[in-house]
Each structure stands twice: as C-alpha cells, then as structure tokens.
Amino acid sequence: MSATTPLDTSKLDPRKTDPDAVARQIIGKLTYQIGKRPDEARKYDWLRATTLVVRDHVMDRWFASGDRIAESGAKEVCYLSMEFLIGRLLRDAINNLGLSKPVTEALARYGVQLDMVELLEPDAALGNGGLGRLAACFMESMASTGVPGYGYGIRYVHGFFRQEISEGAQVELPESWLVHGNPWEFERRDATYEIGFGGHVTTVHESGKPARQVWRPAERVLAVAYDTPMVGWRGAQVNTLRLWSAQAVDPILLDAFNEGDHIGALVESNKAESITRVLYPADSHQAGQELRLRQEYFFSSASLQDIIKRHIARHGDLKTLHEKVAIQLNDTHPAVSVAELMRLLVDIHGIAWAEAWQITSKTFGYTNHTLLPEALEHWPIHLFERLLPRQMQIIYTINAEIIRHAAQEKGFNDAQIAAISLIDEGNGRRVRMGQLAFVGSHAVNGVSALHTELMKETVFHNLHELYPDRIQNKTNGVTPRRWLMECNPELTGLVTEAIGPAFLDDIEKISEIDPLADDAAFVEKFAAVKRKKKEALAALISERLAIQVDPNAIFDIQVKRIHEYKRQLLNIIEAVALYDQIRSHPEKNWAPRVKIFAGKAAPSYAQAREIINLANDVARLVNSDPVVRDLLKVVFIPNYNVSAAEIIMPAADLSEQISTAGLEASGTGNMKFALNGALTIGTLDGANVEMKDHIGDENIFIFGLTAPEVAQRRREAHSGRSIIEANPILREALHAISSGLFCPEAPSRYHGLISNLYNNDWWMICADFEAYWNKQRELDQLFAKPREWHSKAVHNTARMAWFSSDRSIREYAKDIWQAGPGAVA
Ligand code: 26W
Numbered sequence: 162m163s164a165t166t167p168l169d170t171s172k173l174d175p176r177k178t179d180p181d182a183v184a185r186q187i188i189g190k191l192t193y194q195i196g197k198r199p200d201e202a203r204k205y206d207w208l209r210a211t212t213l214v215v216r217d218h219v220m221d222r223w224f225a226s227g228d229r230i231a232e233s234g235a236k237e238v239c240y241l242s243m244e245f246l247i248g249r250l251l252r253d254a255i256n257n258l259g260l261s262k263p264v265t266e267a268l269a270r271y272g273v274q275l276d277m278v279e280l281l282e283p284d285a286a287l288g289n290g291g292l293g294r295l296a297a298c299f300m301e302s303m304a305s306t307g308v309p310g311y312g313y314g315i316r317y318v319h320g321f322f323r324q325e326i327s328e329g330a331q332v333e334l335p336e337s338w339l340v341h342g343n344p345w346e347f348e349r350r351d352a353t354y355e356i357g358f359g360g361h362v363t364t365v366h367e368s369g370k371p372a373r374q375v376w377r378p379a380e381r382v383l384a385v386a387y388d389t390p391m392v393g394w395r396g397a398q399v400n401t402l403r404l405w406s407a408q409a410v411d412p413i414l415l416d417a418f419n420e421g422d423h424i425g426a427l428v429e430s431n432k433a434e435s436i437t438r439v440l441y442p443a444d445s446h447q448a449g450q451e452l453r454l455r456q457e458y459f460f461s462s463a464s465l466q467d468i469i470k471r472h473i474a475r476h477g478d479l480k481t482l483h484e485k486v487a488i489q490l491n492d493t494h495p496a497v498s499v500a501e502l503m504r505l506l507v508d509i510h511g512i513a514w515a516e517a518w519q520i521t522s523k524t525f526g527y528t529n530h531t532l533l534p535e536a537l538e539h540w541p542i543h544l545f546e547r548l549l550p551r552q553m554q555i556i557y558t559i560n561a562e563i564i565r566h567a568a569q570e571k572g573f574n575d576a577q578i579a580a581i582s583l584i585d586e587g588n589g590r591r592v593r594m595g596q597l598a599f600v601g602s603h604a605v606n607g608v609s610a611l612h613t614e615l616m617k618e619t620v621f622h623n624l625h626e627l628y629p630d631r632i633q634n635k636t637n638g639v640t641p642r643r644w645l646m647e648c649n650p651e652l653t654g655l656v657t658e659a660i661g662p663a664f665l666d667d668i669e670k671i672s673e674i675d676p677l678a679d680d681a682a683f684v685e686k687f688a689a690v691k692r693k694k695k696e697a698l699a700a701l702i703s704e705r706l707a708i709q710v711d712p713n714a715i716f717d718i719q720v721k722r723i724h725e726y727k728r729q730l731l732n733i734i735e736a737v738a739l740y741d742q743i744r745s746h747p748e749k750n751w752a753p754r755v756k757i758f759a760g761k762a763a764p765s766y767a768q769a770r771e772i773i774n775l776a777n778d779v780a781r782l783v784n785s786d787p788v789v790r791d792l793l794k795v796v797f798i799p800n801y802n803v804s805a806a807e808i809i810m811p812a813a814d815l816s817e818q819i820s821t822a823g824l825e826a827s828g829t830g831n832m833k834f835a836l837n838g839a840l841t842i843g844t845l846d847g848a849n850v851e852m853k854d855h856i857g858d859e860n861i862f863i864f865g866l867t868a869p870e871v872a873q874r875r876r877e878a879h880s881g882r883s884i885i886e887a888n889p890i891l892r893e894a895l896h897a898i899s900s901g902l903f904c905p906e907a908p909s910r911y912h913g914l915i916s917n918l919y920n921n922d923w924w925m926i927c928a929d930f931e932a933y934w935n936k937q938r939e940l941d942q943l944f945a946k947p948r949e950w951h952s953k954a955v956h957n958t959a960r961m962a963w964f965s966s967d968r969s970i971r972e973y974a975k976d977i978w979q980a981g982p983g984a985v986a
Contacts, residue, residue: 176218178260184267186214199271205341207273208251208281211264212344215254219390223399230309231475236484236980238303238310238973239468241461241498242491244293244440245300245314245402246321248643248803249282250345250389253301256647257392283338284804286320287404289444290722291829292530294803295608295966296491298640298829302966304393304400305642308974308981313464315456316346316387316404317440324761324800329777329904333442333764345389352386352403354466355410356459362551374508376551382433383408384463394642394666405463409433443763444722445531447538451548454497454540458549461498465505479510483523487978490527490602493538493594499525499601500552503559508551514558526977527598527605528635530826532612532620533726539591542584556583556592563600567627580623599624599631604977606635608827609848611868615823635973636851637827638966641668644833648807651690652837652958659683668962675959678952687958688951691814691838698812702757702796708784711791714753715944718834719817720801720809723762723769726824730914731926731933732756732817733776736783736795737903738894738934743789752941755794759801759809771914773797778903778910806830811837814950815940818843819933821924823868825849832964838954842936844929848964856960860953864936865929874928881918881927891930 177183190210191197197206230237255261255275265275288294296312303310322333357378365373384405391400409430418426436459441448472482490496499521506517531537546553560583567573567581583600585591599605599621607613613634617625625632646653646665656664656674664670677683695712702708710716719732736756743751758776762769780795798805816834818825818841825847835841835852842862843849853861866874885892899915901908918927943950962968974981 176221178218178263180263180266180270183214183260183263184270186217187211187267190214202271204273204278204281207268207271208278209341209344211268211275211278212251212282215251215258215260215264216344216390218258218260219254219392219396219399222392222396223390223401226309226399227401234476234485235309236978236984237486238308238978238980239464239486239488240296240299240303240310240312240491241464241488241495242293242296242312242314243457243460243494244288244491245285245296245312245404246288246290246293246803247285247297247300247389247402248807249279249284251282252279252647253643254390254392256642257301257305257394258396280804283341284802285338286336286802287314287317287440289321289440289442291827292444292492295530295637295829297803298638298643298966299970300391300400300402301393301640301642302638302970303981304391304398305640306967306970306974306981307393307398308400308970308978309398310400310980311468312391312400312402313460313467314402314404315437315440315460316406317437319439321440321761321802322442322764326773326777326797326799329774329781331762331764331770331773346387346404347389349386349388349403352467354384354463355381356384356407356462357381358455358458358548360550362554374551374554376504376508381410382436382459383410384459386463386467403464403467405437405460407433407436407459442761443765445533445536445724446763446766447536451544454544454548457494458497458501458552461495462501464495465498465502469505469510479506479512480516480520483520486524487980488525489973489977490525490598492528492530493598496527496538496594496598496601497549497552499597500549500555500559503555504551507555518559518562522601522603525598525602526973527602529595529605529607529612529616529620532615532826533824537620538594539585539588540594542590542592545592553592556597559597559600560584563627571627573623573627577623577626581627595620596624599628603631605632606973606977607632608635608637609851610634610636611823611845611850612826612847615868633976635969635977636848636964637829637832638964638969639829639832639836640966641671641836641962643807644810645836649690649694649811649837651693652687652811655686655690656958668965668967671962672959675956678955678959681948684948684951684955687838687955688947691812691951691954694811694837695814698757698808701808702798705798706796708780708794708796710755710794710796711753714755714791714794715814715940716757716812717754717815717817718757718809718813718839719819720757720759720798720806721828721830723760723772724766725768725772725924726821728819728821728924728926728929729758729760729772729776730924731819731929732758733772733779733795734891734894734898734926734930735933735937736793737779737897738890739937740779740783740786740789740793741893741897742890743792744786747788750945751792752944753792755796757796757798757809757813759798759805761801768914771911775898775903775911775914782903806833810834810839813837813839814944814954815839816841816843818846818849819865819929820844820846821929822846822866822871832961835957836961836964838951838958840940840950840953840957842933842940852961852964855963856957860956860960862936862940864932866925871925874925875923879922879925879928880920881922882920884922884927884930885919888931890934891927 190213320336325332359379360377389402414426506512607616660673776797810833816839818831822844828847844865904910
C-alpha cells in the first residue's frame with residue numbers, strides 16, 4: 162500500500178459482531194497488543210484485550226459523531242465539571258453497543274466469564290458523590306439523546322480515597338486507578354495549552370489603539386488532554402470526555418541537576434503535576450486551599466482555550482461563540498471561567514468589553530447543587546489576586562457594572578447591593594463564586610423544584626430580584642441504562658417479557674407495567690427478582706464482612722456520603738431503639754430487618770467520622786446478640802462507590818431518604834432505588850417531593866417536618882431536650898448510646914454527639930424521631946403483607962421514568978442550551 166492510499170478500514174473490520182469475529186478480535190489483542198497466548202493469559206489480560214476490542218467498536222462511531230457535528234455546524238454543549246464519577250465503563254459500552262451476547266460467547270470459548278472480567282475493571286472515582294455522578298449520567302444521556310457535547314474535567318491520578326474500617330473507624334487509603342494503565346483514554350498531545358499563575362498585569366499603550374492589559378504570569382504549566390469516549394444508547398452517538406492532566410513546561414531543571422541538586426531539579430515538575438494529582442475529598446466544606454483554586458483555574462482555562470480554538474477552526478469568528486457553544490458550569494467549581502473567558506475575549510482576542518460580556522453571559526449556564534452555607538465557595542481576595550491578578554481585575558470591573566445597574570436602574574439600597582456584590586466585604590474580603598457564576602450566566606438552575614424555590618428565597622434572593630427571569634428548575638435524573646439495564650438485567654428481562662423491549666429506547670414506556678401491580682403472577686415474579694438481588698447482596702456481605710443476613714428480612718438501606726444533614730444518625734438511633742424494644746419485648750411480632758449503611762466521610766469532618774464509628778459499634782453488638790437473632794442486623798459496607806451501588810440499589814426493599822427538609826438539593830440515589838423497586842421512606846426534601854407526585858402518596862412513605870417548619874424551629878432556637886424527655890423510646894436509645902453500651906472500650910466516645918441533640922438538635926433528629934419511628938412501624942406492618950408491598954414496588958418502577966436523565970438533558974437542551982435534536986443549527 163502506498164503512503165497516499167487511504168486506509169481501507171472495512172478490511173480491518175472491527176465492526177463484525179458475530180461471536181466468531183469477536184473471539185478473533187480478542188485473541189488478536191491478546192497476541193499482538195499484550196503479547197500472550199490464550200493459555201498464558203491471566204484475568205487482567207482478558208480484561209485488557211476485551212476492553213481494547215470494545216474500544217475498536219466505538220471508534221468508527223466516535224469519528225462519525227465528530228464528523229456529523231463538524232459538518233452540520235450544530236451547537237455543542239460543553240459540560241465543565243470538577244468531578245466525573247463515571248465508575249466502570251466496560252459493561253456500559255458493551256450494553257450500549259449491543260455487544261453483550263457476542264462478547265459473552267466469545268470469552269466463554271476460552272472458559273472466561275464476561276461478568277468476572279467486568280468486575281476487574283477499576284472503578285473510576287473522579288468525584289465525591291451526587292454532583293460527580295450526575296455529571297456522569299448526563300454525559301451518557303447527552304450521547305443517548307443526540308446532544309453533541311464534551312465533558313471537561315480533571316484527570317486526577319488519585320481519585321476518591323479507598324475506605325477501610327478498622328476497629329469501627331474510617332481509614333483513608335490512596336486510590337490508584339491508573340496503575341495498570343487506562344485502555345479507554347487517548348492522550349492528545351496536540352491539545353496542549355499553557356496555563357499561567359501569579360505574576361503581574363501591565364497596561365500597554367500602542368499609538369492609535371485603546372490601552373490593553375497584558376498579564377505576565379510568573380509560572381506556567383501545561384494542560385494535556387486525555388479523551389475518553391462516552392457511548393450513547395445503541396451507539397447512536399459517541400461524545401468525548403476530555404480530562405486535563407498537568408505537566409511542567411520543563412520536565413527537569415538540568416542546570417540544578419548538573420550541579421548535584423537532584424531533588425531541586427524536579428521541584429518545578431512536581432509542583433506542576435501536583436495540580437492534577439488528587440481529588441479533594443470534601444463535598445460539603447469549601448477546601449480553602451490554594452491548590453484547590455489552582456485546580457479550578459487550571460481546568461477552566463484549559464477547557465476555554467480548547468473551546469475557543471475549536472470554534473475558530475470551525476466557524477472563524479469568535480463573536481458567534483454563544484451561537485455555537487453552550488457551556489454549563491457544574492456548581493461554582495469552574496466559576497472562574499466567567500472571568501477567564503472575558504480575559505481571553507478582551508485581552509487575547511481584542512473584542513470590546515461590552516460585546517465580550519454579551520458573548521460570555523449568553524454562553525454560560527450555571528447549576529447550583531447546594532445551599533449549605535459552608536459549601537458555598539468564596540476565596541480570600543489576597544489569594545485570588547496573587548494567583549490570578551488579571552482575573553481579579555476583571556471581577557472588579559464586572560462587579561462595578563452590576564452594582565451600577567442595580568443602584569441606578571433598580572434602585573437597590575446598600576443592604577441589597579452588599580448581598581449581590583461579587584465581593585463579600587464582611588468576611589475578610591472574599592470573592593463569592595456563586596455570585597460570579599450567577600451574573601455571568603444567562604440561565605441559573607436548581608436541581609429539584611423545592612431546591613430551586615429555596616434558591617430564590619435564600620442565597621440568591623437579591624440576585625433573583627435583580628434578574629427575575631434567570632433562575633429555573635431542572636430536576637435531576639439518572640441514566641436507566643446503567644441504573645436499570647446494566648445493574649438489574651433480571652428486572653429488565655422481566656419487564657421486557659411483560660411489555661416488550663420498546664421501553665429500552667423510550668423509558669417512558671416502562672409505565673406500561675403499572676397495571677400489572679394488580680396481577681398476582683407478575684407481582685410474584687417481580688418479588689422473585691428482588692429476592693435474587695437480595696441474595697446477591699447477602700452473599701457479598703457474607704464474603705466481605707462475615708456477617709450472615711437473611712434475605713427474608715427487610716433490606717433497609719441508606720447509602721450516600723456521610724453528613725449530618727443526611728441524618729444517618731437518625732437511622733442509627735432508630736436501629737438502637739429497635740434493638741432495645743426487641744430485647745424488652747421479644748414476644749412481639751417484629752418484622753425482621755437488616756439495616757445497611759455505606760458511605761464515606763470527608764477526612765476532616767469529625768462528626769461524620771463519629772457517625773461511621775457509631776454505625777460500626779452498634780453493628781458489632783447487635784449482630785452478636787443472640788436475643789435479637791435474625792430480627793435485626795446492622796451492616797456497614799466499607800468503600801461505597803459506583804460499583805458497590807450497582808449491587809446495592811437493586812437489592813433494597815426500603816430506601817432511606819431522610820435528610821432534614823430543605824437541605825438535600827435533590828438526591829439521585831433516591832431515584833436509583835425507586836426505579837429498581839424499593840419503597841422510599843423519606844422527608845419532603847429535594848426530589849422526594851416530585852417522586853411523591855409521580856409515584857403516588859400511597860406508594861411512598863413520607864414523614865417529618867417540612868422545609869418551612871424546619872426554618873421556623875431554627876428561628877425559635879429549638880432544642881431536643883423536652884422532646885427526648887417526653888419520648889421514652891428515644892430517651893432509652895440515646896441513653897444506651899451515650900452510656901458507652903456499644904463501645905465499652907471508650908465509654909465516652911459518643912457523649913458529644915448525644916449532648917448536641919439535647920442542647921441544640923440543629924438537624925431536627927429529635928424533632929423528627931417520633932414520626933420516623935411510627936412510619937417505620939407502618940412499614941413493618943406492610944412487609945407482613947408481601948403481595949401489597951411488592952405491588953407498591955411495581956408502581957415505583959413503573960412510575961419513575963420521568964426521573965431519567967434523558968428527560969433532564971432534553972430540558973437543559975431546550976430551555977438552556979438551545980442545542981441537540983430539534984435545535985436550529
Ligand atoms: C467546595 C466543596 C464542595 C464540593 C462539592 C461543595 C459542594 C459540592 C457538591 C455541590 C456536593 C454535591 O454533590 N451535591 C449534590 O449534588 C447532587 C446532584 O445535583 C444532588 O442530587 C445532591 O442532593 C447534592 O447534595
């Protein structure tokens with residue numbers, strides 16, 4: 162073949178999908194890429210070979226998707242997120258490409274089980290929790306619904322820490338998902354950008370031209386792109402997740418090395434690479450460290466430079482950026498992008514300020530994921546100024562204009578101005594990233610109906626007055642491919658058998674099983690699937706923790722980040738109360754329960770660590786007490802991650818969504834559980850409110866104070882003491898905990914935790930206890946009538962389609978991005 166002949170890809174034929182062809186492809190990879198014969202191959206070799214084959218099947222579609230976007234000139238969505246909690250990719254890609262059968266058969270010829278191979282893949286944990294997982298579901302749904310898009314984030318070398326439990330306490334260990342290489346990613350040296358830090362700004366006057374600001378950074382690092390394909394359903398579209406890795410401009414300082422300073426020679430490159438080395442493991446406290454701000458600016462600037470380069474190459478004129486690109490800011494972590502895009506447009510590309518501001522604010526959208534004051538990002542001015550001097554100037558200029566507008570055109574008074582200012586003057590002078598993201602975006606959204614209303618009333622009250630059309634709601638969703646088809650093929654099979662496969666392409670059709678909630682035979686099959694998933698979880702618990710749990714018991718599950726507002730403590734107190742009651746009245750007709758917990762605490766969050774410790778201490782005593790036998794078991798599953806969730810969610814009878822009302826922005830675990838046929842016990846918080854509307858009041862178990870009631874009690878300086886004194890069940894449970902019953906080796910361990918409840922009860926644990934206890938007993942009664950329970954479970958699965966991330970993405974595409982199918986190019 163001459164060098165000019167185009168390669169005939171059909172000869173390579175990576176797309177043949179019969180089992181024979183796939184087997185040949187896998188053996189080809191083993192032989193030529195990995196250097197092993199099938200009889201020598203170890204299980205990791207099979208994983209690698211299989212992944213490489215599946216990746217080949219992705220390539221043509223990936224190219225085609227890129228070409229289609231380039232040729233049509235369609236608008237592109239760029240989702241900027243500090244976190245992408247994508248988990249494993251192999252099963253997802255195989256499922257979406259429809260390759261499950263041939264790959265399974267091909268591997269079986271060599272005595273290899275696809276299921277086993279899939280479990281070897283490292284779980285890519287480039288995120289903390291809900292926000293990161295949402296970003297991953299959105300990437301999959303963008304590809305599945307035909308929205309052309311890029312995800313932009315950080316290629317952390319070490320993702321979210323691995324959790325072990327030692328003597329009941331959380332221990333953090335480093336996570337190293339890249340040690341064996343990552344067959345999914347492609348390094349793109351041609352997409353490398355310089356990122357500056359520090360230095361100073363000078364004003365340059367050239368004759369006949371307006372003065373220009375020139376930033377001369379003191380430090381520069383390189384951002385190198387790594388691309389991973391995001392395969393949509395049926396492979397119809399493949400989008401790109403582009404993650405940035407930091408590298409030093411000079412890998413080694415040779416002069417220093419030659420002078421014998423071997424460590425000093427590497428200091429610069431170490432400093433540069435440290436930017437993308439670790440994910441910050443906090444999801445509710447702003448980190449406040451310089452490295453975090455460096456990470457935020459690093460990936461924002463790299464992404465914007467990349468977006469601009471592509472736009473100019475494709476469309477020529479930067480002034481049409483907002484017509485061809487929508488950029489979504491996933492929380493405030495990339496909010497510095499507002500200032501950075503202004504800098505790039507004005508300083509680098511010479512666009513006048515006013516026009517640049519129009520382009521910027523039409524391009525950005527901002528999603529808020531939390532109202533917790535301690536989670537709202539604000540950076541000390543001195544730090545911001547030192548690291549990003551030009552961006553700081555730009556923020557001052559934006560601020561001056563917003564304030565002038567508010568005062569002159571809207572008549573804002575001083576208090577209102579102070580509230581909307583991008584600078585917090587009261588708190589040691591800080592830049593408020595939420596305000597920056599808000600003013601720099603044309604659309605600002607919350608992630609559930611309730612959360613969006615609370616945004617308008619609280620954090621963004623005054624900005625909402627100033628821009629009343631800007632805030633809108635986009636309720637979260639989860640992808641039904643991963644969270645039904647892949648994690649629960651048994652339920653998927655049952656639904657297919659009942660109503661045919663059309664729901665696979667249009668999840669709304671799953672509602673066709675709703676009438677079958679009255680069909681005894683169907684309900685029985687549904688219960689049998691649940692039983693099977695519970696057995697699988699019981700096996701995992703037995704294997705990992707040597708605890709035997711009975712699949713006949715209610716599997717009552719709370720899995721999520723550990724946080725006071727999520728109230729794992731309320732659940733543990735209920736377990737202790739139940740333990741106490743079972744011991745006092747063993748003759749009563751108790752419904753057997755297994756209380757299952759999992760989740761990680763931010764390493765610096767002392768109360769959250771204590772809650773983990775308490776769950777484990779309670780488990781130790783309860784599980785070894787012969788009096789309660791199988792009536793109560795408590796289990797804490799270590800190292801909760803996406804892969805664990807895929808096993809846990811389908812096995813739940815009962816899903817715990819019990820946050821203090823007004824504090825959980827949405828929740829997405831609630832959706833995964835209900836889709837898989839768990840009943841929810843929950844407060845009127847986040848998306849629970851909308852789940853109740855869809856599922857029906859009789860199929861969800863709501864208790865406790867509402868958000869306005871919580872706010873009212875907090876104004877009244879509510880404390881738990883009188884409630885505890887009036888409720889013997891609660892009082893006994895708290896007494897047992899604080900007496901050291903569960904931790905004789907350290908009897909005062911939980912004094913602080915319990916005295917907080919007496920003196921303050923900020924999270925309304927005492928206030929909600931009785932309602933929670935009663936609702937749980939109601940559920941006990943229901944569980945004794947399996948037919949009724951499982952009939953409700955069927956209604957849950959049937960009515961959850963609206964909570965698909967396909968629906969969320971279609972709403973974003975239509976109302977915020979003006980992109981995707983149906984949008985005019
Ligand atoms: C600056 C430190 C930090 C890091 C991450 C603060 C806050 C965060 C996130 C906003 C926390 C988070 O993951 N929030 C969750 O987002 C989900 C997706 O919208 C929601 O479903 C959860 O309710 C919300 O807690």
